[in-house]
Amino acid sequence: MPQLDPSSFGSQLFWLAICFVTLYLVMAVFVLPRITGTLAARADQMEGDLAEAEALSDKAEAALAAYEEALAQARTRALGLAQDMRADVQAETERQKSELDASLAATAKAADARLEAARTKAMEGLQNAAQDIVADVMSAVGVEQADEKAVAKAVTQAFASTSDTVKAG
Numbered sequence: 824m825p826q827l828d829p830s831s832f833g834s835q836l837f838w839l840a841i842c843f844v845t846l847y848l849v850m851a852v853f854v855l856p857r858i859t860g861t862l863a864a865r866a867d868q869m870e871g872d873l874a875e876a877e878a879l880s881d882k883a884e885a886a887l888a889a890y891e892e893a894l895a896q897a898r899t900r901a902l903g904l905a906q907d908m909r910a911d912v913q914a915e916t917e918r919q920k921s922e923l924d925a926s927l928a929a930t931a932k933a934a935d936a937r938l939e940a941a942r943t944k945a946m947e948g949l950q951n952a953a954q955d956i957v958a959d960v961m962s963a964v965g966v967e968q969a970d971e972k973a974v975a976k977a978v979t980q981a982f983a984s985t986s987d988t989v990k991a992g
Contacts (some may be wrong), residue, residue, distance in 0.1 A: 946982060953978045 825831065959973050 950978055950982050953982070 826835065921933070954971075954974050957978060961974075
């Protein structure tokens with residue numbers, strides 16, 4: 824093998840040194856600065872992308888917080904409106920109930936007045952009929968004709984005691 828011949832070691836070392844220096848200069852001047860620049864550009868781009876992603880994340884969190892705040896306010900407002908509506912409906916119901924109660928009380932009072940008037944009229948009719956019957960019974964029995972005033976007074980007393988008993992019961 825010619826590479827292992829000791830007589831050519833000097834020239835081989837010379838060309839080795841030239842190739843090494845040339846390769847070193849090419850790498851140091853041309854290749855390594857490009858690689859370094861590319862790596863630096865990639866690092867800067869990644870840092871920028873990470874910063875942008877973090878900014879967007881912060882923006883998204885702020886938007887989410889604003890959304891949750893708006894949702895909470897809307898819920899609070901809806902609850903307030905529901906309570907207001909419930910109070911309005913309850914007030915309206917109470918008003919209508921009181922009007923109905925007043926109307927029913929007035930109707931009942933009027934019915935009681937009509938009933939009392941009809942009762943009084945019926946009692947007067949009964950009293951007159953009782954006076955006529957007492958007079959007829961007395962004349963049928965053969966007792967002398969009683970004084971109309973005395974019969975009226977006795978029937979009135981009897982009806983008064985009967986109506987006191989009826990009212991008490």
